[in-house]
Amino acid sequence: MHNGSEAVNLVTQTAGARSPASSEARERILAAAYDLFSRNGIRAVGIDAIIERSGVARMTLYRNFTSKDELVLAFLERREERWTNGWLQQEVERRTVDPVDRLLAIFDVFDEWFRTDDFEGCSFINVLLEITDTGNSLHQASATYLVRIRSFLERLATEAGVADPAAFAKQWHILMKGSIVAAAEGDQDAATRTQDLASLLVARELKR
Amino acid sequence: MHNGSEAVNLVTQTAGARSPASSEARERILAAAYDLFSRNGIRAVGIDAIIERSGVARMTLYRNFTSKDELVLAFLERREERWTNGWLQQEVERRTVDPVDRLLAIFDVFDEWFRTDDFEGCSFINVLLEITDTGNSLHQASATYLVRIRSFLERLATEAGVADPAAFAKQWHILMKGSIVAAAEGDQDAATRTQDLASLLVARELKR
DNA sequence: AGGAGCTGTGACCGATCGTTCTCCCTCTTA
DNA sequence: TAAGAGGGAGAACGATCGGTCACAGCTCCT
Numbered sequence: 001m002h003n004g005s006e007a008v009n010l011v012t013q014t015a016g017a018r019s020p021a022s023s024e025a026r027e028r029i030l031a032a033a034y035d036l037f038s039r040n041g042i043r044a045v046g047i048d049a050i051i052e053r054s055g056v057a058r059m060t061l062y063r064n065f066t067s068k069d070e071l072v073l074a075f076l077e078r079r080e081e082r083w084t085n086g087w088l089q090q091e092v093e094r095r096t097v098d099p100v101d102r103l104l105a106i107f108d109v110f111d112e113w114f115r116t117d118d119f120e121g122c123s124f125i126n127v128l129l130e131i132t133d134t135g136n137s138l139h140q141a142s143a144t145y146l147v148r149i150r151s152f153l154e155r156l157a158t159e160a161g162v163a164d165p166a167a168f169a170k171q172w173h174i175l176m177k178g179s180i181v182a183a184a185e186g187d188q189d190a191a192t193r194t195q196d197l198a199s200l201l202v203a204r205e206l207k208r
Numbered sequence: 209m210h211n212g213s214e215a216v217n218l219v220t221q222t223a224g225a226r227s228p229a230s231s232e233a234r235e236r237i238l239a240a241a242y243d244l245f246s247r248n249g250i251r252a253v254g255i256d257a258i259i260e261r262s263g264v265a266r267m268t269l270y271r272n273f274t275s276k277d278e279l280v281l282a283f284l285e286r287r288e289e290r291w292t293n294g295w296l297q298q299e300v301e302r303r304t305v306d307p308v309d310r311l312l313a314i315f316d317v318f319d320e321w322f323r324t325d326d327f328e329g330c331s332f333i334n335v336l337l338e339i340t341d342t343g344n345s346l347h348q349a350s351a352t353y354l355v356r357i358r359s360f361l362e363r364l365a366t367e368a369g370v371a372d373p374a375a376f377a378k379q380w381h382i383l384m385k386g387s388i389v390a391a392a393e394g395d396q397d398a399a400t401r402t403q404d405l406a407s408l409l410v411a412r413e414l415k416r
Numbered sequence: 417a418g419g420a421g422c423t424g425t426g427a428c429c430g431a432t433c434g435t436t437c438t439c440c441c442t443c444t445t446a
Numbered sequence: 447t448a449a450g451a452g453g454g455a456g457a458a459c460g461a462t463c464g465g466t467c468a469c470a471g472c473t474c475c476t
Binding site for chain 2 (some may be wrong): 040041043044075084121125128129130132134143147167170171173174175176177178179181182184185186187190193194196197200201204
Binding site (some may be wrong): 231264265266268323 | 453
């Protein structure tokens with residue numbers, strides 16, 4: 001899930017500009033890192049595991065990424081592309097158009113997610129909690145991607161005509177995060193429970 | 209916080225029964241492990257850091273705990289003693305007596321917690337997310353301690369006369385977990401925001 | 417033909433991981 | 447006073463960590 005191999009074949013490129021930033025090897029490394037990091041966390045996954053799964057040479061990895069941290073950063077970036085934008089946001093917008101319905105639909109999407117057998121949780125939360133040091137670039141990057149999710153919520157809240165969209169988005173995000181942790185604990189019905197809570201907030205903010 | 213050094217001096221014990229399970233060295237190891245694990249997580253803290261901080265010999269640690277995993281297990285047990293029981297539960301019960309007020313007071317207690325400069329988050333959530341493998345004993349232990357927190361909530365919900373205390377406790381716990389993650393993200397007002405959500409649930413479940 | 421650029425191979429680095437071992441010292445209690 | 451247990455110190459174990467090195471092979475462009 002969320003690791004669709006649309007792979008974008010970029011081989012046979014134009015003139016000497018064979019940019020290393022989009023080589024086939026780099027893509028395979030990133031794909032392997034995505035699977036391993038999202039499922040097992042950062043610290044638990046070593047470079048060896050990544051090169052083995054990607055079938056790439058050790059030096060090829062270090063030619064494409066100067067360090068493990070930079071690879072993790074690239075993973076987080078891809079996580080936003082695939083999970084936040086390509087999945088959550090897109091799925092919500094596909095299901096309905098009314099902004100309030102879209103907000104509530106988040107938990108319908110989560111419900112399906114929580115029931116997948118290989119539920120991996122939210123990588124941004126995982127990295128944020130795994131890397132304690134608030135000065136660490138990985139910690140900060142995760143925090144930034146979480147802020148971006150909140151921007152999406154705030155946009156929907158604004159469209160819905162909520163009085164204080166920023167505050168609303170923060171509360172909504174607390175609900176989302178709570179449900180994700182509950183799902184990680186094993187509660188398959190966490191999304192439904194949380195949607196019920198969310199509907200209470202909607203009812204208060206928007207008499208309809 | 210929550211690491212009060214009440215230390216329980218157990219030296220000079222009775223007859224040969226100098227149980228290794230409560231030696232002074234063991235206590236110092238556990239105290240060091242508590243500080244380090246709760247603040248930095250499990251994987252980030254090595255044995256070396258623990259023996260250095262505790263000032264104990266390497267072999268003394270392994271005479272008291274057969275492995276790092278067992279030390280982590282002992283840490284989690286102490287975390288429940290100090291955090292769940294000795295702090296959260298006690299603090300809530302000290303502040304008020306009405307069960308509904310006690311449920312809401314959780315977020316008053318959280319508010320103070322979130323504002324401490326060395327906020328460490330919930331170790332049970334941290335370990336649960338850090339150790340992905342659901343079969344791992346550390347993962348399972350963390351899950352169990354989270355269930356116990358829910359038991360406390362359920363007790364209060366029952367006393368409050370909620371229709372479905374188990375479901376109520378799960379929703380309340382989702383709110384708590386969401387607020388803790390938000391606090392880890394840096395939101396100092398996460399407890400207030402969450403208490404507002406919580407009050408909506410209370411209002412629906414108990415017309416008063 | 418030749419050079420540039422990316423990849424593969426495999427040895428290798430120092431550091432750190434969790435864990436074990438041996439030797440000795442210091443208490444306590446019988 | 448003797449026995450015995452707990453602790454301290456430090457070397458060492460094999461494994462793994464992230465990261466580097468030299469060298470050879472391939473494919474593409476000019």
